[in-house]
Amino acid sequence: MAIRVLVVDDQEMVRAGFSALLDAQPDLEVVGQAGDGAEAVVLAAELQPDVILMDVRMPVLDGLAATEQILAASSSPRVIMLTTFDLDDYVYAALRAGASGFLLKHSTPDELAAAVRIVAAGDALLAPSVTRRLVEDFARAQPVVPITPTQLTPRETDVLRLVARGLSNRQIATELVLAEQTVKTHVSNILTKLDLRDRAQAVVYAYEAGVVIPGPRH
Known part of the structure; x- marks a missing residue:
């Protein structure tokens, strides 16, 4: 179809x-x-x-x-x-x-x-680097106190940080030495627990909540 x-x-x-x-x-x-x-x-x-x-x-x-x-x-x-x-x-x-x-x-x-x-x-x-730059620019302009989402497990928080960096499930699996299907499950759990539509909103959430801190501009 x-x-x-x-x-x-x-x-x-x-x-x-x-x-x-x-x-x-x-x-x-x-x-x-x-x-x-x-x-x-x-x-x-x-x-x-x-x-x-x-x-x-x-x-x-x-x-x-x-x-x-x-x-x-x-x-x-x-x-x-x-x-x-x-x-x-x-x-x-x-x-x-x-x-x-x-x-x-x-x-x-x-x-x-x-x-x-x-x-x-x-x-x-989220593949284009410009998307991440867009989010970083606006997050950088709004300083936040970093928090660890209590709804997430430590491993899910690790996965969220890598999602916010724009990594694919395969890249996250390599980074964390996990099966790609396991990463997919973690991402699904993150979206459900945080009531987010998709990875785009997960990136916005990660920066706005301070789970990921934008680096300095070069």
């Missing part, structure tokens, strides 16, 4: 371009397009897409507000924020609201298709 995608951007040419690129993939299907956040909220409810590509800056209702409304109404769709800027406070707020990551508009067609597949599979789009 194809992954159902809703493309949201206020520029018609951008919508058409992304839609054409995604529809060209055998496992992806663009089920709708919206030109602003308000229209996206309506279409998300009507079409029930698996993944929504959501522009950040739009008239009527911006991408952040639309994401909040869509995810408050349903936990089903995954949202990828689209932005021209790699450091955007709207994107950070969207991650906190439950978006699964973000993608730069000048990403390649292969990166675009891969991003949709990644979030549709339930993972967060």
